Amino acid sequence: MDSTSEISRYHLLKDSLKILDVKHNKSFHDTTENKFLFFPSNGTFRISSLNRNEHGNYTLQTFDSDGRKSDEWTFKLIFQAPVSSVLLLSECLSQGEMRVSCSSQGGDSPQYSWTLDGRTLTDAELLSGNNKSNNIILKQHVSGHLVCSVRNHVNSVSKEQRICTCGFIFINCTLSDGTHITKWVLATKNTLCIKPTMGPIKVSDTPLDNSLLLCGLRAVMGILLLIGIFIYFAWKKKKTLKAEVSAVPQTMDYPDNSVLMVEMRSSTSCNV
Structure with a gap:
């Protein structure tokens, strides 16, 4: 006035x-x-x-x-106590959605807001709730840095959490009986819409396979060469030992009235 x-x-x-x-x-x-x-x-x-x-x-x-x-x-x-710490909790639901709740420890008349990777959450990412509610449900494909901000007329605080998908994949295919399937399923338990296993890949399909074949052939050839050398030297050693044994005189025992005969062998044939 x-x-x-x-x-x-x-x-x-x-x-x-x-x-x-x-x-x-x-x-x-x-x-x-x-x-x-x-x-x-x-x-x-x-x-x-x-x-x-x-x-x-x-x-x-x-x-x-x-x-x-x-x-x-x-x-x-209006009386308002300041907002203190913020608690952010998330859990996966049965169909791969994610429920996220945001709560402040203390503070009067808190107001909530959400951002994902620095931008406001959109309706395409929200299955339930809105950008001003403290409990939201995210769709199956949503992941990134999620931030919940809590404020009132006194102050504001925020909490960040890295969220990932719940391991669900979206399948879209037609079975052999003509049934068309479009749904989210857990990837580790998926028995529907499985792509046929690829046939054997020819060695010549990729440069990497050709190089591996060449290295394998070289290794095999090297092993065969070593085996051949070993067999050759073993055969040569055996032949040498046989020749030495043949050069030793052999005697035979006969009765007293018999004639002692000695047989000699050498590399050249001769009779004694």
């Missing part, structure tokens, strides 16, 4: 309950024992020893000298 000269009377109400009735600057009704004070000289309203019970709508009504209402002002008094 800039001037109070024309104000003959005013009422102060809290949620439609009259708490002050002042006429010509004299109080006729005061239910608060000076807890609520209004100073017409400068338009100041003061509440002493403020507590949560004082929240609500306050209305100032002014009247002229004839008792007619001349004006009215209303303001709302």
